[in-house]
Each structure stands twice: as structure tokens, then as C-alpha cells.
Amino acid sequence: MALQDSSAPQSPLLHLLVHEIDYGTPRSKAEQTVTLTVDGQPVTVPEGTSIMRAAMETGIEIPKLCATDMLEAFGSCRLCLVEIEGRAGTPASCTTPVAEGMVVRTKSERLDRLRQGVMELYVSDHPVDSLDPAKHPDVDLLETAEEVGLKEVRYGFDAARHRNPGIDDSNPYFSFDPAKCIVCSRCVRACEEVQGTFALTVSGRGFDSIIAAGMDEKFIESECVSCGACVQACPTGSLLEKAVIEKGKPEWSAITTCAYCGVGCAFKAEMRGEEVVRMVPYKDGKANRGHSCVKGRFAWGYANHRERILKPMLREKITEPWREVSWQEAIDRVASEFKRIQAKYGGGSIGGITSSRCTDEETFLVQKLVRAAFGNNNVDTCARVCHSPTGYGLKTTFGTSAGTQDFDSVEAMDVGIIIGANPTDAHPVFASRLKKRLRAGAKLIVIDPRRIDLVRMPHVEAAYHLPILPGTNVAILTALAHVIVTEGLVDEKFVRERCDWDAFQDWAAFVAHESNSPDAVGKICGVPAETIRAAARLYATGGNGAIYYGLGITEHSQGSTAVMALANLAMATGNIGRPGVGVNPLRGQNNVQGSCDMGSFPHELSGYRHIADDATRAMFEALWHKPIDSEPGLRIPNMLDASVEGSFKGIYIQGEDILQSDPDTHHVAAGLAAMECVVVQDLFLNETANYAHVFLPGSTFLEKDGTFINAERRIQLVRKVMAPKNGYEDWEITCLISEAMGYPMHYNHPSEIMDEIAQLTPTFAGVSFQRIEELGSIQWPCNEKAPEGTPVMHINGFVRGKGKFVVTEYIPTDEKTGPRFPLLLTTGRILSQYNVGAQTRRTANVIWHHEDRLEIHPHDAEQRGIGDGDWVKLASRAGETTLRALITERVAPGVVYTTFHYPDTQANVVTTEYSDWATNCPEYKVTAVQVSPSNGPTEWQEEYHELARKSRRIASTVEAAE
Numbered sequence: 001m002a003l004q005d006s007s008a009p010q011s012p013l014l015h016l017l018v019h020e021i022d023y024g025t026p027r028s029k030a031e032q033t034v035t036l037t038v039d040g041q042p043v044t045v046p047e048g049t050s051i052m053r054a055a056m057e058t059g060i061e062i063p064k065l066c067a068t069d070m071l072e073a074f075g076s077c078r079l080c081l082v083e084i085e086g087r088a089g090t091p092a093s094c095t096t097p098v099a100e101g102m103v104v105r106t107k108s109e110r111l112d113r114l115r116q117g118v119m120e121l122y123v124s125d126h127p128v129d130s131l132d133p134a135k136h137p138d139v140d141l142l143e144t145a146e147e148v149g150l151k152e153v154r155y156g157f158d159a160a161r162h163r164n165p166g167i168d169d170s171n172p173y174f175s176f177d178p179a180k181c182i183v184c185s186r187c188v189r190a191c192e193e194v195q196g197t198f199a200l201t202v203s204g205r206g207f208d209s210i211i212a213a214g215m216d217e218k219f220i221e222s223e224c225v226s227c228g229a230c231v232q233a234c235p236t237g238s239l240l241e242k243a244v245i246e247k248g249k250p251e252w253s254a255i256t257t258c259a260y261c262g263v264g265c266a267f268k269a270e271m272r273g274e275e276v277v278r279m280v281p282y283k284d285g286k287a288n289r290g291h292s293c294v295k296g297r298f299a300w301g302y303a304n305h306r307e308r309i310l311k312p313m314l315r316e317k318i319t320e321p322w323r324e325v326s327w328q329e330a331i332d333r334v335a336s337e338f339k340r341i342q343a344k345y346g347g348g349s350i351g352g353i354t355s356s357r358c359t360d361e362e363t364f365l366v367q368k369l370v371r372a373a374f375g376n377n378n379v380d381t382c383a384r385v386c387h388s389p390t391g392y393g394l395k396t397t398f399g400t401s402a403g404t405q406d407f408d409s410v411e412a413m414d415v416g417i418i419i420g421a422n423p424t425d426a427h428p429v430f431a432s433r434l435k436k437r438l439r440a441g442a443k444l445i446v447i448d449p450r451r452i453d454l455v456r457m458p459h460v461e462a463a464y465h466l467p468i469l470p471g472t473n474v475a476i477l478t479a480l481a482h483v484i485v486t487e488g489l490v491d492e493k494f495v496r497e498r499c500d501w502d503a504f505q506d507w508a509a510f511v512a513h514e515s516n517s518p519d520a521v522g523k524i525c526g527v528p529a530e531t532i533r534a535a536a537r538l539y540a541t542g543g544n545g546a547i548y549y550g551l552g553i554t555e556h557s558q559g560s561t562a563v564m565a566l567a568n569l570a571m572a573t574g575n576i577g578r579p580g581v582g583v584n585p586l587r588g589q590n591n592v593q594g595s596c597d598m599g600s601f602p603h604e605l606s607g608y609r610h611i612a613d614d615a616t617r618a619m620f621e622a623l624w625h626k627p628i629d630s631e632p633g634l635r636i637p638n639m640l641d642a643s644v645e646g647s648f649k650g651i652y653i654q655g656e657d658i659l660q661s662d663p664d665t666h667h668v669a670a671g672l673a674a675m676e677c678v679v680v681q682d683l684f685l686n687e688t689a690n691y692a693h694v695f696l697p698g699s700t701f702l703e704k705d706g707t708f709i710n711a712e713r714r715i716q717l718v719r720k721v722m723a724p725k726n727g728y729e730d731w732e733i734t735c736l737i738s739e740a741m742g743y744p745m746h747y748n749h750p751s752e753i754m755d756e757i758a759q760l761t762p763t764f765a766g767v768s769f770q771r772i773e774e775l776g777s778i779q780w781p782c783n784e785k786a787p788e789g790t791p792v793m794h795i796n797g798f799v800r801g802k803g804k805f806v807v808t809e810y811i812p813t814d815e816k817t818g819p820r821f822p823l824l825l826t827t828g829r830i831l832s833q834y835n836v837g838a839q840t841r842r843t844a845n846v847i848w849h850h851e852d853r854l855e856i857h858p859h860d861a862e863q864r865g866i867g868d869g870d871w872v873k874l875a876s877r878a879g880e881t882t883l884r885a886l887i888t889e890r891v892a893p894g895v896v897y898t899t900f901h902y903p904d905t906q907a908n909v910v911t912t913e914y915s916d917w918a919t920n921c922p923e924y925k926v927t928a929v930q931v932s933p934s935n936g937p938t939e940w941q942e943e944y945h946e947l948a949r950k951s952r953r954i955a956s957t958v959e960a961a962e
């Protein structure tokens with residue numbers, strides 16, 4: 001591959017603006033069909049379809065304002081009138097369902113006249129001075145006026161009749177101009193039906209009616225969560241993205257995938273030239289079905305942030321200034337340093353970390369670099385610190401290291417268990433789909449130490465909340481199993497047919513033991529025995545039971561055990577292998593599933609095949625022309641330990657900030673500081689880069705082609721909409737390093753890397769970029785047996801053959817409270833920020849969350865003399881930090897909680913070295929701490945910030961020189 005030293009833009013990509021058909025009303029799911037005639041054309045549609053939708057399906061568009069296929073029909077604008085033979089009047093086509101033999105006319109002089117009359121009234125109440133859409137390009141209403149043939153407005157254009165309190169531009173991303181509003185209620189309904197927040201209402205009557213946020217407040221002061229659903233629904237431009245107002249209407253667009261969480265929302269990146277104007281959720285996106293959250297929809301501005309590093313940089317020592325260098329010099333330095341280290345300390349003295357933020361193709365190449373060019377298996381991924389127990393637990397019980405369902409499955413769910421997850425903050429689009437199902441009558445059991453939003457929020461109330469003490473997941477899950485087994489609620493037919501019966505019997509005998517009864521366990525978990533019994537009965541007998549879980553399950557010393565306990569529950573109740581059921585990990589990062597699938601773990605090649613398997617290794621060796629070590633390499637914590645001990649000296653870290661995201665920050669810092677060559681590839685000088693010798697600038701998801709895999713195993717395309725500002729896509733940088741190390745890799749495009757993945761990985765055998773283009777997305781396994789992928793797994797049998805019950809003995813964590821550290825700390829995320837905040841902190845999202853706070857119960861705060869907003873010291877046996885207190889009853893007495901989005905706080909300074917017994921996933925969710933009043937930052941924070949300040953000061957000097 002030829003090195004280039006400039007980020008010269010490639011020729012602009014030319015696409016048309018993707019136009020999605022709006023069918024006016026949602027698709028009916030009825031199986032029965034009816035046939036009718038629309039304007040002389042016969043059409044057959046499912047029962048319950050609206051006339052408007054039936055017409056659209058034959059290509060006949062009926063004018064509409066209040067209808068959209070994202071929302072149930074409302075029938076308020078009266079623009080979509082039609083004539084039906086044998087019926088009097090002109091019914092609204094959006095609210096009138098089709099009937100067998102119906103004969104519909106959508107065009108007639110009478111209908112034209114009526115529609116023009118309605119439209120004339122709307123336009124007269126609109127702030128325009130003519131009917132020419134070209135003069136008012138942001139007023140979609142005029143396009144509809146043109147469509148219905150409106151030629152004049154007899155009542156003038158003064159728009160003075162309705163209430164207009166003025167533009168509300170309090171939200172950083174969109175504004176609301178009441179003057180343009182026709183009170184069609186699409187926004188109100190979008191907020192209710194799609195997002196489920198109920199932030200908007202129509203306030204007042206007649207000409208006084210106005211859309212109001214909250215209690216007639218500014219948007220920013222209301223409960224609005226800035227998902228953008230109302231903006232998308234608005235047909236008049238009254239609610240509009242500020243970027244569209246500033247930059248103008250988009251000219252072209254491409255479908256791509258959100259780079260934040262594991263929901264994997266599909267978006268249209270709408271562009272002017274090479275500039276993003278807006279990201280609009282894509283209706284055909286099978287994960288999000290046209291919805292989004294504030295992060296994917298609006299928080300993409302970090303791609304252009306002034307702190308982004310675009311040139312490679314070097315320094316001899318971490319205390320020295322950074323020096324900008326050419327790509328050639330930087331790559332040569334990486335290769336020469338890694339070779340020198342290997343010559344001096346041995347082949348196993350270097351390694352790499354892949355990123356769950358990067359594409360599958362990039363991740364695959366990093367592990368290939370380590371195995372083929374470095375010649376060892378010292379590769380790991382950030383999934384180590386989040387979902388590695390999911391991989392272990394689900395593979396052991398079901399045979400596949402992944403969730404069992406697609407997100408559509410939630411629509412068939414009758415009872416949901418949410419455990420150790422907070423979807424409204426961390427997986428918001430899934431949360432909206434879940435809330436919709438709950439509003440339709442499904443029941444919910446929340447098992448979480450905190451009173452998360454889903455416990456009670458507008459129109460949603462969990463049937464049971466089990467507020468367990470952090471660290472007692474396995475105990476409570478086994479107690480649920482105890483009730484199911486001892487009360488005869490096991491689906492014996494399913495278990496006998498589908499599972500290993502001997503293993504089931506061992507397990508059933510174990511869970512039935514009195515020590516696992518709700519009475520015994522309730523005392524350990526802090527949950528009344530009756531609540532445990534009631535929740536178990538509901539899950540086992542309430543119809544389709546689905547389990548959704550997050551890092552509150554995995555990030556424990558018994559993380560893998562808890563995952564297996566969930567799998568046991570699903571098997572015992574027969575809740576596996578069909579829509580509406582299953583065990584579903586809510587993946588944190590956009591591509592955490594993919595980074596695991598791609599062979600990022602030191603003991604596994606792609607598709608979760610063990611490195612010791614001779615046949616698998618032989619396949620890779622034949623294609624890569626390199627021997628592969630049969631011994632597993634070092635995990636991240638082992639690399640850091642080995643570094644402190646002196647045997648591990650160099651690391652290539654692509655797109656990860658282990659200093660901020662990994663536990664026991666002091667130990668991570670010591671490990672990094674002891675290495676001789678730390679290479680960080682990222683968008684910004686992250687916290688890990690404070691310990692780096694080489695910094696390689698990375699590219700954003702907007703600047704590269706590739707694929708991400710979401711929590712549903714769904715492989716989706718990421719499409720390049722602009723040239724990489726740093727000159728290279730991340731996969732190209734890995735290729736450059738590999739070539740310089742003496743192992744050239746030859747790819748012209750990421751699609752060729754996917755072809756190699758498909759060739760080497762049986763579960764991906766049918767996957768290619770072309771196939772993904774054709775199908776929109778593919779859920780693996782995709783191969784000869786499943787050429788279009790696999791939405792729901794284990795339908796006719798488990799991947800491992802018989803489902804395996806595993807005895808899940810509760811072993812309390814060694815991390816115990818005591819007189820010095822009497823409180824339990826648990827951690828999590830907030831909606832507006834993402835993980836270590838590297839991206840979201842560089843967007844206007846900081847308006848909602850500009851610092852990490854420590855949630856503490858009023859009782860614990862009072863005992864310590866702590867007031868709301870006071871600085872407090874948070875100390876554990878690992879370290880201490882300071883942050884400000886937030887007094888709330890969301891946490892129970894004895895439990896405190898914080899987020900870890902800000903490096904100023906470094907919450908992981910206090911987390912300990914304890915980890916999951918099977919996978920080393922850190923025990924983030926349980927740390928014994930003490931909280932006390934403080935005057936401000938600790939000495940450690942001051943020292944650390946001095947180092948970070950030096951690093952950043954040098955970076956800003958570089959910036960200033962540019």
C-alpha cells in the first residue's frame with residue numbers, strides 16, 4: 001500500500017437524496033387479505049389496512065398532512081378525503097379501513113375542491129407571502145398546496161390568527177417556530193407513540209391551540225429527551241433541525257449505521273457536498289424502524305471538533321512534547337520499535353487491542369496483524385470489560401456466544417425481565433420499542449439496585465421491581481429458579497425434548513435446595529420473599545417471557561455464572577426458540593458483538609473457534625501463509641500485569657481508552673508507563689494517549705466503509721460519506737503497520753476483508769457487502785442453511801445440540817462492605833453521554849450532563865453531612881476521587897452510583913482488581929466505598945491532570961501552529 005501524506009479529499013461521492021415512501025399509516029399485520037379497487041385498479045392488502053395505504057401500495061398518492069406511516073392514523077387535517085361507491089360523504093382515507101369489494105375514487109372535482117378549501121385555510125394561517133414553494137424552500141406545506149392544485153388564498157397570508165409565543169430555540173439541535181405550526185399533532189403523537197416520552201401536548205383551543213412542551217415550558221426545560229421524533233414527524237418545518245436552517249437543505253444522502261450503542265440504528269446521512277447536514281433515522285432500518293436517540297440523531301459534531309488530531313505524532317518519552325511527523329515516519333517508528341522490542345524481550349512482548357468502536361473489517365485486521373505479523377495471540381478487545389461473560393455463558397448453555405432474538409421480537413413479548421440494564425439511558429431506541437409493547441399490555445419485571453426509569457414512568461409501570469443489593473444477581477436468579485422448580489412451573493416437555501435431561505435434573509435438585517428459596521435469598525438480596533415468588537410466577541406463566549440484560553449482569557465476579565443463570569431460567573420455562581422470548585444481551589458499544597465475532601479474544605479465532613483447534617488454525621494458516629501459535633495469548637489485564645513485571649513492552653491500541661474505561665486506573669497507568677512503545681490510534685488525544693509514544697490519528701464512521709454488528713447479530717453497512725480527514729481509514733493504517741513489520745496485507749476495499757472473513761468463518765459464509773446491500777442487513781449465522789440470516793436462534797434445537805443447564809452456586813464477591821468502606825458503589829451511563837465521553841463530551845450534549853455526579857440516598861447523605869451538589873470524596877481500597885453529590889431516592893440506602901463519562905472524575909480509580917472468574921471481566925458493579933465531604937479534587941487527580949494538561953497543552957500548541 002502506498003503511503004500518502006495529505007488528507008486530500010477523494011472525488012465526491014454522488015448519491016441521490018434517499019427518498020423513503022410514506023405510506024400514510026402503519027402496515028397491518030393481519031394475515032387475512034381483502035381486495036378492493038382504487039381508481040379502477042384492483043389491490044389486495046391485509047385486513048385493517050387504511051384506504052390511504054392501499055392506494056399508496058398501487059402507487060396512488062393521496063394528499064395528506066396529519067398522517068404518516070410511523071404513527072397510527074389520527075384523521076385531523078381532512079386533506080385525504082376520498083369517495084367510496086355506495087357510501088355517503090367523503091371519508092378520510094387515513095382512518096377508513098379497506099373492505100372486500102370496496103370501490104374507491106381518490107380524484108374528482110369535488111375532492112379537489114374540498115382539499116383546496118382545507119389547504120387554503122391552512123396556508124392562510126401560515127407565515128408566507130406567496131404560494132411559490134421555491135420562495136419558501138423550508139415550508140413543505142406549500143408543496144402539498146401545489147399538489148392539491150391550490151392557486152390562490154382568499155384570506156390573506158398574515159398568519160395572525162393563532163397563538164404565537166415566538167420561536168423556541170432552547171434545544172441545542174432543533175427549534176420550534178409556532179408560526180409555521182398547523183397543530184396537526186404529528187409531533188405530539190410521535191413523542192407518545194414512537195418515543196414514549198409524552199413531553200408534548202396541544203394546549204388551548206381553536207385559534208389558541210398550540211403545541212406545548214412539558215407544562216408550557218421551553219423544550220430544554222421539559223421532559224423532552226431530544227430524540228428528534230417530533231422533528232422528523234413535523235410536515236411544516238415548524239420543528240426543524242438548526243443545522244438545516246444554518247446549512248440549507250441536504251443535496252444527497254447515504255444509508256449508514258450509528259456509531260454509538262449496540263442498538264445499531266440505521267440513518268440517512270444527509271449531506272451538502274462533504275458536509276453532514278443531518279442524520280435522519282431510516283425507516284427500513286430493521287433495528288430502529290425509523291427511530292433514534294439524541295446521540296445518533298444529533299451528536300455527530302465531534303467528527304469536526306477542533307481537538308481532533310489529524311496528523312501522526314511521536315515523542316521519545318511520555319513527558320516530552322508531541323512532535324508532528326509524516327505518516328511514513330510514524331509507521332516506520334511503530335515497526336522499528338516493535339521489532340526492536342521483540343528482538344530484545346521475545347516475540348510475546350508486544351500485543352494489540354481491537355476496538356468495539358471500529359468496523360468488523362478493522363477489528364479483523366488488528367487481530368490478523370497480531371497473530372500473523374507479531375506472531376503471537378496477545379490480542380484482546382474492550383469486550384473484555386463488558387460482555388465477555390455473555391460470550392462464555394451463552395456458549396456454554398446454548399452453544400452460541402450471542403443473543404437469541406431480533407428487536408422485532410419484543411413485539412411478541414408478554415412478560416419481560418430487565419436485569420442489570422437501564423435501556424432508557426443506554427439503549428434508548430430499544431427502550432422505546434419496549435415501552436410501546438408495555439403500553440399495549442405486556443408486563444415487566446425490573447431487577448436492579450436502582451429505581452431505573454422503567455420502574456415507573458408515564459404510561460409504563462413495572463409489575464415488580466426487585467431492588468437487589470449489588471453483587472447478588474446469581475442469588476436472586478437462582479431463587480427465581482427455585483420457585484419455578486418447586487412450584488411445578490417447569491416446561492417439562494420443552495426441557496425433555498430440547499435440553500440435556502441429566503444436567504437439568506442436577507440443576508433442578510440444586511435450585512430446589514432450601515438455601516436457594518426466596519426466604520433464604522431474600523435476606524441476602526434485600527428483596528421480600530413474596531416479591532421474588534410473584535416475579536418468578538409471572539415470568540413462568542405469563543406467556544412469552546423475554547430476558548434483556550446489560551452490564552449489571554456481566555461486570556461482576558460471577559458475571560458468567562449470572563449469564564448462565566438467565567439461560568437456565570429461559571430453558572426451564574421453554575422461553576427460547578421463537579419470537580417474543582429468549583435471552584438478549586443489550587450490547588453497549590456499536591460493534592461489541594462484531595469485535596468478539598471477529599476473533600479479538602486471545603484464545604479464539606473468528607466465529608469463536610478455539611485457537612488450539614488444529615483444523616481451524618490450519619484454515620487460517622493456509623490463507624495467511626503464516627503459522628499461528630496454538631497457545632492463547634494475554635488478556636488485557638495480563639498484558640498490564642506482564643508490563644509491570646517487565647516482560648511485556650509494546651502495545652498497539654486501536655480506538656480504545658483503556659486508562660479511562662478499564663478498572664483500577666492506577667494499575668492501568670503503571671502498566672502503560674512501564675512499556676517502551678505505546679501506540680494509540682484514535683480521534684482525540686484520549687487519556688491513554690497520555691502514556692503513548694506514537695499517536696496515529698483515526699477516522700470517524702463517516703469517513704470509512706465497513707460493517708458493524710449490533711446486539712441482534714445484525715450486520716449492517718457503514719458507508720463513507722466523506723474522505724478521511726486524517727488521510728486514511730483505520731483499516732488502512734493497520735495494513736501500513738503490518739507491511740512495515742514485514743507482513744504485507746493486500747486489500748483494495750473493506751469488502752475484500754469481509755470476503756476473507758466469510759471464507760474463514762462458517763457463521764459468516766454467506767455474508768458479503770453485496771449481499772448486505774441486497775438484504776439491507778443480515779443477522780448471522782448466514783450460510784447455506786440460512787442464506788438470508790437468522791433472526792431468531794435455536795428454533796428447532798440448540799446450536800450445541802441439547803441445551804445445557806449449569807448449576808449456579810452463589811459465591812459472594814470478596815469485595816465486602818465494612819466499617820472503613822460501608823457503602824456499595826455501582827456504575828452506569830446516562831442518556832446524553834456515551835461511555836468515556838470522548839465523542840459526546842465534544843458535542844452540545846454536554847448541556848444535559850457536564851459532569852459525573854455521585855447519586856446517594858438522602859439517609860446516607862444526611863448521616864455524612866452531605867448536601868445536594870456538595871463536593872464529596874469517594875474512596876475505596878483501590879483509590880479515591882472527588883465529585884459532586886446528587887441526593888436521590890433512585891438509589892437505596894447503602895448504595896451509591898455514578899457515571900464514568902468524564903476524565904476529571906476517573907470513577908475507575910476506585911474500582912478494584914476483582915473480576916469474573918471465567919473471563920476476567922472486571923467487577924465494576926460492586927465496589928465497597930466510603931463517601932465523605934470534600935473540598936475538591938484529590939492529590940492524585942491534581943497530579944494526573946498535570947500530566948494530561950501537558951499532553952493537551954502540546955496538542956494545542958500543534959493546533960495553534962496549524
Ligand code: SF4
Nearest residue numbers: 191224225227228230
Ligand atoms: S424530541 Fe423526542 S422527546 Fe422531545 S418532544 Fe420531540 S419526540 Fe418528544
Ligand code: SF4
Nearest residue numbers: 258260261265293296
Ligand atoms: S439508540 Fe444507540 S444506535 Fe440508536 S441512535 Fe441512539 S446511540 Fe445510536
Ligand code: FES
Nearest residue numbers: 066075077078094
Ligand atoms: S391525512 Fe388523513 S385526515 Fe390528515
